[in-house]
Amino acid sequence: MLTIGREAAIEVQSLISVLESSAGNTACYSMILFQDLLVSTTLSPDDTINLFTYAVLRLTPHALSSGASSWSYLRKGNTASNVATESNVAHPSTVSESFYGSSNISPGIADHHLVVRPLQRDKWSKGKDGYLVTDLWGAEVGTWVFATPTVLLQQTGERMYLCAYQHRSLTLMLLIPVSSIPNGEQGVSAVKQQVLENASLKIMKVEEKLSKGWGGENAYHVSGYRYLLVDGDRNVSRASPATKVTTLTKESLFAMNKLRQEVELEKSWAKLDSRSSEKDLEVCIRAKNNAWVISRVTRGKELYIVLEKANETLLYASDAVEKFSNRYCSGAFSLD
Numbered sequence: 001m002l003t004i005g006r007e008a009a010i011e012v013q014s015l016i017s018v019l020e021s022s023a024g025n026t027a028c029y030s031m032i033l034f035q036d037l038l039v040s041t042t043l044s045p046d047d048t049i050n051l052f053t054y055a056v057l058r059l060t061p062h063a064l065s066s067g068a069s070s071w072s073y074l075r076k077g078n079t080a081s082n083v084a085t086e087s088n089v090a091h092p093s094t095v096s097e098s099f100y101g102s103s104n105i106s107p108g109i110a111d112h113h114l115v116v117r118p119l120q121r122d123k124w125s126k127g128k129d130g131y132l133v134t135d136l137w138g139a140e141v142g143t144w145v146f147a148t149p150t151v152l153l154q155q156t157g158e159r160m161y162l163c164a165y166q167h168r169s170l171t172l173m174l175l176i177p178v179s180s181i182p183n184g185e186q187g188v189s190a191v192k193q194q195v196l197e198n199a200s201l202k203i204m205k206v207e208e209k210l211s212k213g214w215g216g217e218n219a220y221h222v223s224g225y226r227y228l229l230v231d232g233d234r235n236v237s238r239a240s241p242a243t244k245v246t247t248l249t250k251e252s253l254f255a256m257n258k259l260r261q262e263v264e265l266e267k268s269w270a271k272l273d274s275r276s277s278e279k280d281l282e283v284c285i286r287a288k289n290n291a292w293v294i295s296r297v298t299r300g301k302e303l304y305i306v307l308e309k310a311n312e313t314l315l316y317a318s319d320a321v322e323k324f325s326n327r328y329c330s331g332a333f334s335l336d
Contacts, residue, residue, distance in 0.1 A: 002037040008209045012040050015202045019174050022194040026180040029153075029160070033171040034210045036060050038236075043175075044155035051151065051173065058124055059132060059164050060171050118149070131192060132164040148188045150178060161188050165195065169214075170207040218243070225324060226252075226306040233300040252306050255287035259304065263295050282335075284314060292317035296325075296333040303333045 004012065012032065020028045020042070031048065032039040036056050041048045057063055117136065124134045137147040149162045153175075160175035174195065181187035218241050226248055228239045239245070248256075262283050270279060281297040291308040294317060305324065307317050318335075325333035 002034050002039050002210070004039065004210065005213060008206070008213060011202065011206050011209055015172075015199060015206050016040060016042065018199045018202055019172065019195060022174070022198055023176050023180065023191050026177060028177070029175040031055070031173045031175075032206075033060060033173075034207075034214070035169050036062055039210070043153070047153050047155055050154075054118070055164075055171060055173065057119065058121075059166075059173075061166065061169060064124060064126065064132075064166075126166055129192075129196065130165050130167060132166055145185055148185060151175065163188065163192055163195075165192075165203075167203050168207050169211060170203060172203065222324065222328065224307070224309070224320070226308075227324065228302075228304040229329065230302040231300070232302070248306060248308065249287075249289050249291070251287045251289040252291045252293065252308055255285045255291065255293040256304065256306060259283055259285050259293050259295050263297060263302070267297070284317070286314075294318070294321050296321065298333060301329075301332055303329065 015032070016030055019030045022028075029042045029047075031041045031043060031051060033052070033055055038048075038052055041052075043051060055063075120136060123136050124132050127133050133146055134149065135146050137149050150159050151162050152159050159178045161178055161181065163174045163176065165172045165174075174191075176188070176191060181191070220238055221241050221244055226240045226245055228237065230237045262285075263281065266281055266283075280299075281295070283295045285293045287293060289308070290312075291306060292312065292314065294305050294307070296303045303321070303325070305321055307320055309316075322334055325331055
């Protein structure tokens with residue numbers, strides 16, 4: 001998730017209010033990305049993770065650039081079990097069908113099939129009005145107008161129209177309940193136009209502020225450290241850039257994997273013991289290449305660090321983690 005200053009945060013919050021009020025009194029949701037990083041979301045954590053993953057794969061400027069690959073960290077797993085993308089004229093029997101494809105529809109023509117494959121490459125493009133369009137969901141019956149994509153939210157079970165707009169490095173997604181727009185594409189177009197009229201200036205202002213404070217692909221790199229920071233309370237994480245993580249040796253990666261297993265085991269035991277309150281935890285492992293892999297867990301936050309300076313002592317490694325905590329985590333993982 002992108003860390004932003006107070007002024008930018010105020011502008012983002014103002015933009016969210018305008019976006020979600022563009023559909024009148026209807027309860028909408030929104031998500032905003034800068035480059036491949038999450039700026040804000042009003043969705044549930046699980047819906048956020050899955051829609052964010054799809055956006056990074058197919059909707060961001062990186063994804064729309066032919067042959068480009070994203071450097072964001074994506075959640076691996078069965079995305080289809082959480083958020084389903086589907087045609088707004090399809091009624092699939094299972095969630096996995098609605099996400100990956102194969103749905104039967106009957107718009108008055110026998111044996112007509114629409115196969116929705118939302119992960120196909122090169123199927124999204126940016127229109128002249130800034131909205132992203134695709135033919136993956138087919139066209140509105142009797143017209144050449146591309147059908148607006150819909151997503152099925154896990155938390156509410158609602159089917160939502162997905163309207164994606166892009167201005168330079170900023171990608172905005174507005175989700176509107178299908179049930180709230182009885183006249184289909186005509187109603188969606190009216191909402192899109194309302195967004196352009198009400199939010200265009202705010203969108204440009206937010207993009208400008210975020211661009212000025214953006215440090216590039218390596219913005220979160222900390223020299224000498226390879227780290228992963230997880231804030232369970234806020235459902236956000238930050239990590240060393242992928243290009244830096246790939247410099248780790250296989251011994252360090254193996255030690256990190258073992259460390260994560262140890263931490264997850266300790267957390268599982270703590271959950272089973274109803275009498276125990278949430279405890280602070282520190283685990284240190286010395287890898288075969290003499291790297292130190294250290295984890296600290298406290299008050300819903302987790303920090304994982306790899307230090308590959310060979311032959312350093314545990315005292316040195318612990319001090320390095322302490323310095324990282326004080327400088328980049330507001331002292332959340334300090335032992336004092």
